[in-house]
Amino acid sequence: MTTFKVQGMTCGGCAGRIERAIAAQDPGARVQIDLRERLVQVDSALPADALTDTLKAAGYDAQAVESTA
Secondary structure (H helix, E strand, O other): OOOEEEEOOOOOOHHHHHHHHHHHOOOOOEEEEOOOOEEEEEOOOOHHHHHHHHHHHHOOOEEEEEOOO
């Protein structure tokens, strides 16, 4: 599970965009989003840097803040 701090994520539409972007890269990924804290937790086979790139391509500034195996 990797946790990202995401800047620019402000609403449910943003959350949906992020979920779709991650699902396009890894259809089996599990995504949990906390809009208030601007956190996205992803359980995926993809490495954190690939997920960061996916979030940035979706239009959000993202930084991994925690990663667990």
